[in-house]
Amino acid sequence: GAVVSQHPSRVICKSGTSVKIECRSLDFQATTMFWYRQFPKQSLMLMATSNEGSKATYEQGVEKDKFLINHASLTLSTLTVTSAHPEDSSFYICSARALAGGETGELFFGEGSRLTVL
Amino acid sequence: GQNIDQPTEMTATEGAIVQINCTYQTSGFNGLFWYQQHAGEAPTFLSYNVLDGLEEKGRFSSFLSRSKGYSYLLLKELQMKDSASYLCAVMDSNYQLIWGAGTKLIIKP
Numbered sequence: 001g002a003v004v005s006q007h008p009s010r011v012i013c014k015s016g017t018s019v020k021i022e023c024r025s026l027d028f029q030a031t032t033m034f035w036y037r038q039f040p041k042q043s044l045m046l047m048a049t050s051n052e053g054s055k056a057t058y059e060q061g062v063e064k065d066k067f068l069i070n071h072a073s074l075t076l077s078t079l080t081v082t083s084a085h086p087e088d089s090s091f092y093i094c095s096a097r098a099l100a101g102g103e104t105g106e107l108f109f110g111e112g113s114r115l116t117v118l
Numbered sequence: 119g120q121n122i123d124q125p126t127e128m129t130a131t132e133g134a135i136v137q138i139n140c141t142y143q144t145s146g147f148n149g150l151f152w153y154q155q156h157a158g159e160a161p162t163f164l165s166y167n168v169l170d171g172l173e174e175k176g177r178f179s180s181f182l183s184r185s186k187g188y189s190y191l192l193l194k195e196l197q198m199k200d201s202a203s204y205l206c207a208v209m210d211s212n213y214q215l216i217w218g219a220g221t222k223l224i225i226k227p
Contacts, residue, residue: 006160034215043205043219044161093160107151107215109160 003027004096006110013084014118021079021113023094029074030096034107035067038091050077084117091115120144122218124206129224130196138191138204138221146211152180152191153205155220161205164191193223201225 003026013019023033032051036044048064050056050071058064068080077096081088094110121143130136142150149168153161167173167182167189179192191204206218 043217046215046217049214091158107163109162112158112160114158 004030004094004108004110006094006113008113009111010114010116012116012118015085016083018080018082019084019115021081021092021094021115023077023079023096023110025075025096025108028096028108030077031074032097033071033077034095034097035069035077035079036093036095038093038112044093047079081115084115086117089115089117120210120216122206122208122216124204124218124221126219127222127224129226130193132196132198132225132227134196135192135194136196136223138193138206138223140189140191140206140218142187142189142206142208142216142218144208144210144216147184148209148211148213150180150182150189151207151209151215152178152189153207155203155205157202164204196225198225198227 005024005026007022011019034049035047037047038044046059047062048056048058048069050069052071052074056069066082071077091112091114093112095107124140151166152164154164155161165180167180170182170184172179172181177194182189203220203222205220207215209215
C-alpha cells in the first residue's frame with residue numbers, strides 16, 4: 001500500500017524554540033494532507049487541511065501563526081510549531097489522500113511525531 | 119452538529135468474537151472508515167463502507183446501515199495483538215473525516 005513517512009518520530013525541545021515536522025508521501029502524489037493532534041487516550045483532532053500550492057485551512061481554535069503549515073509539493077507538507085510551550089507537547093500525525101484516489105480515497109497516515117517541550 | 123458515538127472501552131476473551139458499534143449523525147455521508155490504533159502509534163486502515171451491507175476481510179468484518187446511521191466492526195478469533203483502540207470515522211458531504219473518540223478493546227487470555 002501507499003506509504004507516508006513522517007519525521008522526526010520523536011523530538012524534545014526547549015520552551016520557546018521552533019520545531020519542524022515533515023510529512024512525505026513516498027510512492028504517490030497527495031493533493032491533500034491533513035495534520036492531526038492527539039492527546040493521550042483521546043481521538044484525533046484535526047488541526048488543518050493543506051492543499052498543494054495553497055494556504056492551509058485551519059480548524060477553529062487552532063492558531064495558524066503558531067502552527068505553520070506548508071505544502072510546497074505534491075509529496076511534502078511540513079508543520080512548524082513556533083515558540084513551543086509545554087502545553088504543545090502532544091502526538092502529531094499527518095495523513096495524505098492520494099491524487100488518484102479521488103474524494104473517497106483512503107487516507108494514509110504517517111507514523112506520527114511525539115513532541116515533548118521542556 | 120456532527121456526532122460519532124462509539125463505546126469508550128470493551129473487554130473480550132482471546133479466541134472469542136467482539137462487535138464494536140458506531141452510530142453517526144453527520145452533514146451528508148460519503149463513506150465510513152474503521153481504523154485500528156495501537157498505543158503510541160498512528161492509525162492503520164481496516165475497512166471502508168459506502169454501501170449498506172457487510173464487508174468481510176479476513177478476521178475483520180464491517181457492516182453499514184445508512185438509513186440507521188449505524189455501523190459495526192466485527193472481530194473474530196480474537197488475538198492478544200488485537201488489543202488496541204478502534205476508531206470509527208465518517209466522511210461528510212464536504213469530504214472531511216469526522217472522527218469518533220475510539221473504542222479501547224482489551225483482550226484477556
